[in-house]
Amino acid sequence: MGSLIAQIISVTLMNLGSLRRRLWMSLAMVLASAVVVAILLAFLAMAKGFEETMRGAGSSQIAILMREGSSTELNSVILQDQVNLITESAGVARDANGPLVSPELYVIVDGIKRSSGTEANIPLRGLNETGMAMRTNMRLTEGRMFVPGTNEMIVGEGVLREFSGFDIGSEVRFGKNLWKVVGVFSTGGNIFESELWADIKTIQSHYNRGSSYQSIRLQLDNDGGLASVKQTIAREPRLNLDAQTEREYFASQGKQLQYIATFGWVISAVMALGALAGALNTMYTSVADRAKEIATLRALGFSNFSAFCGTIAEAMVLAVAGGLLGSLAAYLFFDGLNTSTLGGSFTQVVFSFEMSPDLFLQGAILALVIGFVSGFFPAWRAARMPVIVAFRHAA
Amino acid sequence: MSEDVLFQLNGVGKSFVKGKEKISIFDDLNMSIERGDFVAIMGPSGSGKTTLLNMLGGVDQPTSGEIWFDGTRIDSLSESALTRWRAQNIGFIFQFYNLMPMLNAQRNVELPLLLTKLSKAQRRKNVETALALVGLSDRAKHMSSEMSGGQQQRVAIARAIVSDPKLILCDEPTGDLDRATADEILEMLQLLNRDHGKTIVMVTHDPAAAKYAKLTLHLDKGKFVQREIVA
Numbered sequence: 262m263g264s265l266i267a268q269i270i271s272v273t274l275m276n277l278g279s280l281r282r283r284l285w286m287s288l289a290m291v292l293a294s295a296v297v298v299a300i301l302l303a304f305l306a307m308a309k310g311f312e313e314t315m316r317g318a319g320s321s322q323i324a325i326l327m328r329e330g331s332s333t334e335l336n337s338v339i340l341q342d343q344v345n346l347i348t349e350s351a352g353v354a355r356d357a358n359g360p361l362v363s364p365e366l367y368v369i370v371d372g373i374k375r376s377s378g379t380e381a382n383i384p385l386r387g388l389n390e391t392g393m394a395m396r397t398n399m400r401l402t403e404g405r406m407f408v409p410g411t412n413e414m415i416v417g418e419g420v421l422r423e424f425s426g427f428d429i430g431s432e433v434r435f436g437k438n439l440w441k442v443v444g445v446f447s448t449g450g451n452i453f454e455s456e457l458w459a460d461i462k463t464i465q466s467h468y469n470r471g472s473s474y475q476s477i478r479l480q481l482d483n484d485g486g487l488a489s490v491k492q493t494i495a496r497e498p499r500l501n502l503d504a505q506t507e508r509e510y511f512a513s514q515g516k517q518l519q520y521i522a523t524f525g526w527v528i529s530a531v532m533a534l535g536a537l538a539g540a541l542n543t544m545y546t547s548v549a550d551r552a553k554e555i556a557t558l559r560a561l562g563f564s565n566f567s568a569f570c571g572t573i574a575e576a577m578v579l580a581v582a583g584g585l586l587g588s589l590a591a592y593l594f595f596d597g598l599n600t601s602t603l604g605g606s607f608t609q610v611v612f613s614f615e616m617s618p619d620l621f622l623q624g625a626i627l628a629l630v631i632g633f634v635s636g637f638f639p640a641w642r643a644a645r646m647p648v649i650v651a652f653r654h655a656a
Numbered sequence: 657m658s659e660d661v662l663f664q665l666n667g668v669g670k671s672f673v674k675g676k677e678k679i680s681i682f683d684d685l686n687m688s689i690e691r692g693d694f695v696a697i698m699g700p701s702g703s704g705k706t707t708l709l710n711m712l713g714g715v716d717q718p719t720s721g722e723i724w725f726d727g728t729r730i731d732s733l734s735e736s737a738l739t740r741w742r743a744q745n746i747g748f749i750f751q752f753y754n755l756m757p758m759l760n761a762q763r764n765v766e767l768p769l770l771l772t773k774l775s776k777a778q779r780r781k782n783v784e785t786a787l788a789l790v791g792l793s794d795r796a797k798h799m800s801s802e803m804s805g806g807q808q809q810r811v812a813i814a815r816a817i818v819s820d821p822k823l824i825l826c827d828e829p830t831g832d833l834d835r836a837t838a839d840e841i842l843e844m845l846q847l848l849n850r851d852h853g854k855t856i857v858m859v860t861h862d863p864a865a866a867k868y869a870k871l872t873l874h875l876d877k878g879k880f881v882q883r884e885i886v887a
């Protein structure tokens with residue numbers, strides 16, 4: 262047994278030692294594997310970054326209420342009466358100023374993307390002081406807060422990064438109205454950074470919303486919390502609302518981009534087939550190139566299993582080297598790369614590609630599969646190489 | 657079977673099927689090789705010398721008949737049993753040396769020892785002994801591309817004897833060498849036979865090479881046609 266392992270190791274080392282003779286073919290295999298792994302990782306990192314951005318936004322102590330059946334804030338409408346009823350509900354936390362309930366408006370405005378110069382949607386959220394106070398991780402990084410009742414707004418850091426024209430002090434026209442940017446805010450990298458915030462009363466009047474809203478955010482207390490709020494809604498026929506924690510809401514929005522990960526796997530699988538064809542060719546060439554060496558070792562008494570393992574190992578080394586190269590490239594080019602995409606409400610969500618160990622693991626698995634499959638059949642041929650090849654009269 | 661007989665071939669036949677045609681090389685070959693002998697096999701091209709040597713070495717199998725080696729019938733062994741049998745009993749010397757180009761002389765000679773239970777230190781010692789025997793102690797670290805044909809063949813001889821096999825099989829061991837170098841190699845084989853008791857079977861075209869053997873067998877049309885014993 263010890264001798265079998267020694268055989269496999271020495272055969273593998275000899276195979277790797279002969280790679281120089283097949284340098285370009287071997288490099289082509291490394292490169293093909295690198296490209297496939299890099300592409301997979303790019304897709305996975307995109308899906309992961311989006312999910313993280315969405316997840317980070319949600320708190321389980323905050324409930325978000327929208328009209329029954331609305332999956333996003335954009336197609337929900339809530340009236341002032343309903344807000345008043347909810348404010349009285351059990352389960353809502355209060356502080357010295359009263360219940361922590363924030364009715365909010367959510368409208369869509371246009372911005373120009375820095376990357377492409379094209380127009381894209383940005384959400385403009387209207388909030389009151391309670392709404393602002395409930396966002397405890399919000400921090401002004403520049404400038405000041407907007408003054409209620411004026412056309413002032415503050416911009417999320419993500420918007421500032423991805424869109425042009427929102428620098429502090431600049432004036433921005435949305436429809437008939439001219440707005441002034443007075444501050445920049447951060448919410449720790451989550452989805453709110455992709456928004457513009459302004460006073461709710463100003464937005465209600467500019468957009469003719471009367472006293473209607475689109476969502477209610479409320480702080481849950483520690484007694485009944487969400488269950489009590491849901492009970493209130495169930496008992497009161499005028500409250501045709503759905504209630505969920507903010508965490509649940511964003512998590513479901515984040516899942517929408519899981520299709521990117523699936524798509525990434527499909528694309529990579531198709532490309533992996535192409536890479537496999539090339540890799541198989543490389544490995545068959547390797548076996549043909551080493552035919553005399555394989556047969557000579559067999560004549561000396563090396564087992565056919567060692568010829569098999571040595572060939573598989575060579576394929577694995579090349580594919581995994583490619584996998585490492587591809588991972589490194591994906592990491593250098595994509596990790597932390599900012600981008601934006603359509604979020605749940607057809608607005609741009611700004612997020613970063615996020616590389617993580619579990620993604621690299623998936624890349625490594627793909628590389629190992631490419632190596633194993635491309636090595637298997639050529640290794641089979643190596644194992645069945647007739648020993649008399651060693652005696653063929655060709656130098 | 658006499659105690660002194662190492663190899664015994666009984667009614668060995670070998671044929672190849674090529675398309676619809678059956679090509680028979682031997683159909684009833686009988687021979688025995690004694691322990692400690694040095695046998696040269698000669699014959700015209702295509703007479704089956706290499707095929708015979710391959711069957712003796714367990715890398716090719718007869719289509720009929722029996723091959724006995726030291727009490728074991730090797731023609732019916734499984735592939736893996738034959739592989740182990742080769743590792744324990746046979747040293748091969750090839751016409752084109754068949755060294756591993758990516759290994760230096762020392763590592764090439766060590767290869768058969770990787771199939772044994774010897775420790776690293778013991779392996780190194782045996783390799784040194786074998787290289788000294790072929791007069792290449794000072795070339796231990798050289799790659800085959802840095803050595804002449806004669807030197808490469810000497811490394812191959814060291815590789816063939818390092819695990820102390822009973823039998824050494826050579827197919828045209830001097831076929832690729834000039835006269836003077838060929839004589840050196842043949843003297844070395846003679847020395848291995850005379851002073852180290854190795855049984856040697858050598859296939860050759862060259863009558864001058866055959867003179868180094870104790871016995872020469874002439875193969876033609878599937879039969880041994882002549883037997884010469886050198887005094």
Ligand SMILES: Nc1ncnc2c1ncn2[C@@H]1O[C@H](COP(=O)(O)OP(=O)(O)OP(=O)(O)O)[C@@H](O)[C@H]1O
Nearest residue numbers: 672674679681699700701702703704705706707708
């Ligand atoms: N694998 C094979 N398939 C078909 N025919 C074969 C095969 N191997 C050998 N032969 C045939 O068997 C015959 C004997 O071949 P072999 O190589 O043993 O001859 P040889 O005496 O060694 O010749 P040379 O002196 O040219 O080396 C030849 O006619 C050869 O064509």
Ligand SMILES: [Mg+2]
Nearest residue numbers: 705706707827
């Ligand atoms: Mg021959």
